[in-house]
Amino acid sequence: METTQLEALKRLWVIAQGTSGQCRRVAGFLLCLYNGQRFPFDMTEFRGLDSDIFKDCLQVLILDYNPKKEIHELLNLSSNDFEKLAIDWQIEAKNN
Template identity: 60%
Template sequence: MASRLIEDSPEDQRRAQAEWEREIREASERRDTDYDAGLPALKRLFDIAHGNSGQCRKVAAFLLGLYNGQRFPFDMTDLRSVDQEIFEDMLLVLRMDSCPRAEVHTYFANGGRAFEQLANDWQLHTSAWEPTDKGMSRQRDGYMCFIEPTTTDGQLGWRWLIQSGGGLAWRGGNEITRVAEGQIYSASYGARYAKEAIDQWFERGGETPHRDEV
């Protein structure tokens, strides 16, 4: 026996449509409410993050976690040690950012640079070398540093480079600029020598070398 398709009545369809429209309207109203409360809270937290107390550092870490959680993981237990008003503002920002209209840094002029500078001021950038798909990298003083293995005429070596721009660190604009690079020909100690070469570049003054290094 063939089965019969049971269709909703016109009245059921109208009720379902009305319910769907109500849910959409309420969700939009909640987003508006969260935005109206969250944006002022975000700006208050941003001001606090530029202070000089232990709480200010935790607020900075919280904001950077929203900005880029992979690069700046935030310890949630730090929420226990901030003042109640700060904690409430954090919750307001979280509600706003749960269904964001924009990334948190875009609410500020030159927001990407401002947040990267905030990380630099509090030294919240990862200072250790981290593995990449080609080698290893780290951030230092607003630059990105890379070390990658290479092979030239069958000889294993290590290439190092320092760059600004590209949105990976706070120096420079959208375009990536290589400010220094070099090659180390050593299979056993090349990576270590490459790290030392990068450190020496910074110690000499970077893009503006000390007078006796020119």
């Protein structure tokens, strides 16, 4: 795991705690990595991100390509933290 990718993940987590539309998009992206079946992500949402944030998303995708740990574990968080993120942003989980 590259330090650059982990730093990008940490930055995205901080952004996801914000209040702007970009923050909601980042939250949706992270939730998709957490559980893509429950929280699908429309990749056209990337178009609404600033370039630097989009590049961080790409770094995190590389990190998650062959994961050694789950996304929440890489952040030293619990699954409850990601579930709360979904609740805070009112991103509904899909029932499969």
